[in-house]
Amino acid sequence: MIQYSRLTAFICRIALPSLIALSGCCVPISHAAAASASEQTNLVVMIRQLNALEDTARRSAQVADEPGKRYFFDYQRLAADIARIRHGLEGYLTPSRAQPRDPVELSGQYTTEGRKP
Numbered sequence: 001m002i003q004y005s006r007l008t009a010f011i012c013r014i015a016l017p018s019l020i021a022l023s024g025c026c027v028p029i030s031h032a033a034a035a036s037a038s039e040q041t042n043l044v045v046m047i048r049q050l051n052a053l054e055d056t057a058r059r060s061a062q063v064a065d066e067p068g069k070r071y072f073f074d075y076q077r078l079a080a081d082i083a084r085i086r087h088g089l090e091g092y093l094t095p096s097r098a099q100p101r102d103p104v105e106l107s108g109q110y111t112t113e114g115r116k117p
Helices: 006-026 037-063 075-093
Strands: 071-073 111-113
Antiparallel strands (some): 071 111
16 A cells, blocks of 8 residues: 655645646637627636646645655656646646647646556
8 A cells, every 4th residue: 555645645645636627717718799898807826826736736746755666656757747737727828829738638647556657
């Protein structure tokens, strides 16, 4: 049985499902209709929450060094997915012009086996 720190358990149980739910925000939405004030406020809140999640993951990665573990949480992959979602939200809030959608999907796999990534 893998033992997780409290922070890692938080990320796995609460933050990751939230991250996956937020990934739906990256779906391209017509920029013809400007975001309403409440929608813009909600998107800004999501970006702040992603920043907090990223900070939590960064701190957790620093304390995750336990020798002899077989599985490790892939914090680098999580950070890349968080950055990708943040980029999508910011791109919607401040579109420069119509851009083709980047078709790369989030990985969703954050467990590595063997040595630490």
